[in-house]
Amino acid sequence: MIESCLYRKLSHYVDIDDDSWDILARLEDAEESYSASAVVREIGTSADELFVVKSGWFYSFVLLPDGRRQIVSIRHPGDVVGFADIAYENACDTLVAASDGVLCPFPRKHLQRVFTDAPRVAALLFTLAVRDQVLLTDLLKATGRMSAREKLAYFLLELDARLRITNPDKTSFRLPLNQTEIGDTIGLTNVYVSKSLVALEQQGLVSRKDGDITILAPDVMKAMCDFQDRHSQMDVGWFPGAEDDPHVGSKP
Amino acid sequence: MIESCLYRKLSHYVDIDDDSWDILARLEDAEESYSASAVVREIGTSADELFVVKSGWFYSFVLLPDGRRQIVSIRHPGDVVGFADIAYENACDTLVAASDGVLCPFPRKHLQRVFTDAPRVAALLFTLAVRDQVLLTDLLKATGRMSAREKLAYFLLELDARLRITNPDKTSFRLPLNQTEIGDTIGLTNVYVSKSLVALEQQGLVSRKDGDITILAPDVMKAMCDFQDRHSQMDVGWFPGAEDDPHVGSKP
DNA sequence: CGAGGTGTTGAGAACCATCAATTGCCGTGG
DNA sequence: CCACGGCAATTGATGGTTCTCAACACCTCG
Secondary structure, eight states, X not given: OTTOHHXXXXXXXXXXXXXXXXXXXXXXXXXXEEOTTOEEEOTTSBOOEEEEXXXXXXXXXXXOTTSOEEXXXXXXXXXXXXXXXXXXXXXXXXXXXXXXXXXXXXXXXXXXXXXXXXXXXXXXXXXXXXXXXXXXXXXXXXXHHOOHHHHHXXXXXXXXXXXXXXXTTOOEEEOOSOHHXXXXXXXXXXXXXXXXXXHHHHTTSEEEETTEEEESOHHHHHHHHTOOOSSSOOOOTTSTTOTTOOOOOSOO | OTTOHHHHHHHTTOOOOHHHHHHHHHHOOOOEEEOTTOEEEOTTSBOOEEEEEEESOEEEEEEOTTSOEEEEEEEOTTOEEOGGGTTSSBOSSEEEESSSXXXXXXXXXXXXXXXXXXXXXXXXXXXXXXXXXXXXXXXHHHHHHOOHHHHHHHHHHHHHHHHHHHOTTOOEEEOOOOHHHHHHHHTOOHHHHHHHHHHHHHTTSEEEETTEXXXXXXXXXXXXXXXXXXXXXXXOTTSTTOTTOOOOOSOO
């Protein structure tokens, strides 16, 4: 049961005793498969479960009445999805599959048992939710105050940093998002995403080859957008029962 | 001790037994006063406490190296500030006082005891953090995908909705933020905030008088920006020991 | 009275959006 | 096999929203 969907994600950051893991493992339902662009749950519908991404990319977005779209988070394997809806009865955004993928649902009402019986896990979930919040402020900084090229630099660096958690040595990555989706994430049109990507390429900052992206000058790009890696480190020193491992950073 | 800073805020949403309140009350330190535009804590410095706002307005922001600023949250009396930094050792944004005000610090490491001894309070804090996240996605939608006037409509409606929690009948409110700060929140310049406010006034949607703002046509403005009130309702049905009060909404 | 902060207004420019046309790619079906 | 349609990316022309820069009025406070 230690092979639950959450295990690989959470054990990256913190040691959790077997009893707590037992609780988590028993809470996970059977997994669900989705094909690319399938809608997992629509905005406004009942949101009574969290999901753990087992494979594939997902993202969630909100729409304005006239069709303008804002993508608010992109989710990768190991991510926990749906924190934003815990405070409300109905989903605050629409969740779709960006590629084929598999989710493990986790009924929201089971969180009760996590909070009463596994405080260390509850604290970790809390921390993950709060980390999402920091990522949102980074994205807000980009959409609110950056030029198109700076936005793209941020967008690519953020994806790169996230993917390095599981693949520290990958120098390039495949982007299963089209340019309209990229634009809807950082507040641009698909047309200007294209033009700005070409510009970044001509500056020698990135290169593209059959849909794969390589970041050629990470330092220049990080300076462009004041980038900060939120993934390689998290502070779990305040966790219950954590006196002996005050700060757990990246993968050992 | 029931008169702690957190009490009025949290009791709005949920009943919590006296033992849990005792724990919370004992955790709160002495309060701290700040005068307008004072810096509470700088980005990058150690973030080992949460704050509860007792009085006044505060906001937190991030800066780009060249001075561009993005305000990421505005905080009012009763709000809990600092969730975003729980996941990291150092503060992810700079917190300043928008007006004179008072904060109650709450050492982060005391959260241990909340998670182990007061799971219902832990769940509520979790929910509040997650609600902040939803507010951030609303702001992201505004900065990323709205026109200047729509952004301002959102900004004013959001403040109005928040202030109505404590003052349900107020039809106008005072804004202790200058137009540069408004612009830094929704991604505009101070100049364009001024022009857009004048435009909203000429449309008959809002009126201003000695710094007070009145929303004249809330329905029109809500339609403009697809506004949703995140403050009047929260779902606490999944809380530990909450079987008997599944959904607690606004103030009774 | 002068200084600084704030809001307003105008002219011009810059950045990005919109619209439209073209290309390439892929899967489908004739 | 080829024709066809659809999706995605690119490119160019044009226009609009917003920014920048500047000047001015107003208020408060020293």
